Amino acid sequence: MQIVHHNPARFQVGNMASVAVRYPIGHYRVPMYLRGKQVEIIRILGRYINPEEEAFGRNAGSKIWSYLITIPQMKLWPNYMGDENDRLEIEIFEPWLEHLKISNNE
Amino acid sequence: MSNDHTHTHSDHAPILHDEVPCYYEILEISIRELLVEKGLIGPEEIREQIEVLDSRSPALGAKLVARAWVDPEFRKRLLDNGVDAALEMGITSYDDTDFTVLENTDKVHHMIVCTLCSCYPRPILGLPPDWYKSKEYRSRAVREPRAVLAEFGTILPDEIKIVVNDSTANQRYMVLPLRPKGTEHFTEEQLEALVTRDVMIGVKVLHN
Amino acid sequence: MSDTEHLVKHLPNDIGGAGCHEKISITERPLYPWEKRCHALLDVLDYHKIVNTEEKRRGTENLGTEMAGKLTYYEKWIVSASNCLLQKGILTPDQIADKTKEVSERFNIKM
Structure with a gap:
């Protein structure tokens, strides 16, 4: 039987993306400090039930892509005291990621 | 009703147990x-x-680390798919989480935190210590990792890049530390004995 | 922005980088037996998807700032589990009230 992939991953390793600025209520898995930041995809982790829906009792059904992303600490925190090469890595689900609107050579 | 769980003995009840249950x-x-x-x-x-x-404790993580140090092929498999590599060593995941191993090098040091709750590789390291779940560690580790490391007695030179891994959903992380120099002739068992929980969380390093 | 909407949008557990400067208290202790039982209970509830792990987390996040700040880790877990079981209609308020009274009396604790 041919497997049809209805929802291929929208981001690839090496892509830059923006973390959406949006506010679900009740439960979320994207910390405030990350919202609106520009991040780089470094690993496609697979597909999972959306934890923000799981928190309201959905235990089965469609799954969404999850990615490991990285961002320089300097871009996260004003007056970051460590080294400029220090980074943060975190897992993030596809609904929270947006393609960059304009090319960016940062 | 008493909801003061810090007191251990009631004045008015015979002591049936060492400690009266809290609310x-x-x-x-x-x-x-x-x-x-x-x-x-x-x-x-x-x-x-x-x-x-x-049945789960840092000894299991130490087994993975020691095997990765002595077996380059296992190391690759461990870094590629932590769940499968742990299974190879007879370590099952009991909680449906994924397991990703982070490789320290002479240029990169990883440390693990969960800012939203207390995600931790429990099937591999057992239950986390209180400090890992504390608001101080969770709040500060992402923003000032070098200051936090210093509180654990870990001072890293600036040329070592620190990567903080904030664990928030399905991935559980463990740090694969650098193998200390002078251990070339150690047995796998001797190597396991070197590897501590805090090293696998990434708040300490093994001394060279 | 209203002066309270941040309380809705920003959950009290979301504390990464958020203004805490206190030193980390690096101490070790074994769990109390009830804490370990509580941990095991929530694992079992997740296996059966009676209360899954994310529901339990949501429950701890929705206790409100005062309880979030004052209850210990497993105290939050058991209150969260209780609320989830009530919300899902698996337990009723009467059942919890009657059972906690019965258990207290078993230990000669006046409620």
């Missing part, structure tokens, strides 16, 4: 018994799960 323990007993009475969980399931919890 929250009463609640835990009550919920468990209600669910058993309704047939939703088996009475033996809690005891069996406690046995599972007790």
Whole structure:
């Protein structure tokens, strides 16, 4: 039987993306400090039930892509005291990621 | 009703146990018994799960680390797919989480935190220490990792890049530390004995 | 922005980088037996998807700032589990009230 992939991953390793600025209520898995930041995809982790829906009792059904992303600490925190090469890595689900609107050579 | 769980003995009741249960323990007993009475969980399931919890400790993580140090092929498999590599060593995941191993090098040091709750590789390292779950560690580790490391006695030179891994959903992380110099002739068992929980969380390093 | 909407949008557990400067208290202790039982209970509830792990987390996040700040880790877990079981209609308020009274009396604790 041919497997049809209805929802291929929208981001690839090496892509830059923006973390959406949006506010679900009740439960979320994207910390405030990350919202609106520009991040780089470094690993496609697979597909999972959306934890923000799981928190309201959905235990089965469609799954969404999850990615490991990285961002320089300097871009996260004003007056970051460590080294400029220090980074943060975190897992993030596809609904929270947006393609960059304009090319960016940062 | 007393909900002061810090006191241990009631003045007006005979002491039936070493410690009088606090309000929250009463609640835990009550919920468990209600669910058993309704047939939703088996009475033996809690005891069996406690046995599972007790069977997990940093010794398992140390086994993975030591094997990765002595077997380059295993190291690759461990970094590529932590769940499968742990299974190879007989370590099952009991909680449906994924397991990703982070490789320290002479240029990169990883440390793990969960800012939103307390995600931790429990199947591999056992239950986390209180400080890992504290608001101080969770709040500060992402923003000032070098200051936090210093509180654990870990001072890293600026040329070592620090990567903080905030664990928030399905991935559970463990740090694969650098193998100390001078251990070339150690047996795998001797190597395992070097590897501590804090090293695998990434708040300490092994001395060279 | 209203002066309270941040309380809705920003959950009290979301504390990464958020203004805490206190030193980390690096101490070790074994769990109390009831804490370990509580942990095992929530694992079992997740296995059966009676209360899954994310529901339990949501429950701890929705206790409100005062309880979030004052209850210990497993105290939050058991209160969260209780609330989830009530919300899902698996347990009723009467059942919890009657059972906690019965258990307290078993230990000669006056409620």
